[in-house]
Amino acid sequence: MSEHVPTFPDLKDKAVLITGGGSGIGAALTEGFAAQGSKVAFIDVAGAPSRELADRLAGISRHAPLFIQADLTDLEALKQAVAQAESAHGPARVLINNAALDDRHELLEITGDYWDANHAINLRPVAFTAQAVAPGMIAAGGGAIVNFTSTSYMLNIGAMPAYTAAKAGIVGLTKGLAGRLGPDGIRVNAIAPGWVMTERQKKLWVTEEGLAAMIERQCLKRPIEPDDMVGPCLFLASNASAMITAQVLIADGGMM
Numbered sequence: 001m002s003e004h005v006p007t008f009p010d011l012k013d014k015a016v017l018i019t020g021g022g023s024g025i026g027a028a029l030t031e032g033f034a035a036q037g038s039k040v041a042f043i044d045v046a047g048a049p050s051r052e053l054a055d056r057l058a059g060i061s062r063h064a065p066l067f068i069q070a071d072l073t074d075l076e077a078l079k080q081a082v083a084q085a086e087s088a089h090g091p092a093r094v095l096i097n098n099a100a101l102d103d104r105h106e107l108l109e110i111t112g113d114y115w116d117a118n119h120a121i122n123l124r125p126v127a128f129t130a131q132a133v134a135p136g137m138i139a140a141g142g143g144a145i146v147n148f149t150s151t152s153y154m155l156n157i158g159a160m161p162a163y164t165a166a167k168a169g170i171v172g173l174t175k176g177l178a179g180r181l182g183p184d185g186i187r188v189n190a191i192a193p194g195w196v197m198t199e200r201q202k203k204l205w206v207t208e209e210g211l212a213a214m215i216e217r218q219c220l221k222r223p224i225e226p227d228d229m230v231g232p233c234l235f236l237a238s239n240a241s242a243m244i245t246a247q248v249l250i251a252d253g254g255m256m
């Protein structure tokens, strides 16, 4: 974990639920909240990397993170996963909507079914995880929700229209949820990362030239790592951001 991440005392022993927390940025967040002493539960469809992460963190965390295997495109499974987290740790006081699938797709080839399946992971779970968590969070006295959007939707990228539409939708949803849940003491914000060097990105899309071109456009001249998302997310989850809601925090090394 990066040494530049401070401690947020209010996150200690707090129930935190993270979607897609088994790999990529989500794994860094799982580790980051566990390092704060939070009671972390994470939902992920991928069993092997998630179990490996949970096992590794169990020995070094104040609370062993709880891995719940579920497919978030299945709304019943999503609800059951949230209920399982709640019965283990109590109502979530922090929800991080991080899971996504950034498959590339061609506008001229996509079907209605593809579009729906894409939004079933990239947009719908943000709403329905918030819906499932909200009653417990409200009863517990409030909390914070952080949704992961992306700078990709602001960059006119042509290679993934359903994904970027979903990511733009998350911004609208963030503001709608903030308006609806603010009176109940729940803050809702979004983080828009730039291009983050996860294992998936490196395996599928990162090339030396592509990365160099991105860094050329950033003010800060180094690649963005998953750990770089931890500090902004802890900040928006903690009381340090007590009067911040309905906002999008761009974490892209200064490209936008």
Ligand SMILES: NC(=O)c1ccc[n+]([C@@H]2O[C@H](COP(=O)([O-])OP(=O)(O)OC[C@H]3O[C@@H](n4cnc5c(N)ncnc54)[C@H](O)[C@@H]3O)[C@@H](O)[C@H]2O)c1
Binding pocket: 019, 020, 021, 022, 023, 024, 025, 026, 043, 044, 045, 046, 070, 071, 072, 073, 097, 098, 099, 100, 101, 102, 121, 148, 149, 150, 151, 152, 192, 193, 194, 195, 196, 197, 198, 199, 200, 201
């Ligand atoms: N990596 C980037 O460059 C980048 C840039 C901008 C925004 N983001 C956003 O940050 C977030 C994390 O991205 P990432 O790059 O770490 O993604 P990733 O693909 O590396 O990890 C996503 C996680 O979500 C899980 N997941 C996928 N489908 C699921 C499903 N149906 N049910 C449950 N879990 C599922 C995966 O198993 C995985 O653990 C996403 O919201 C993404 O849109 C990433």
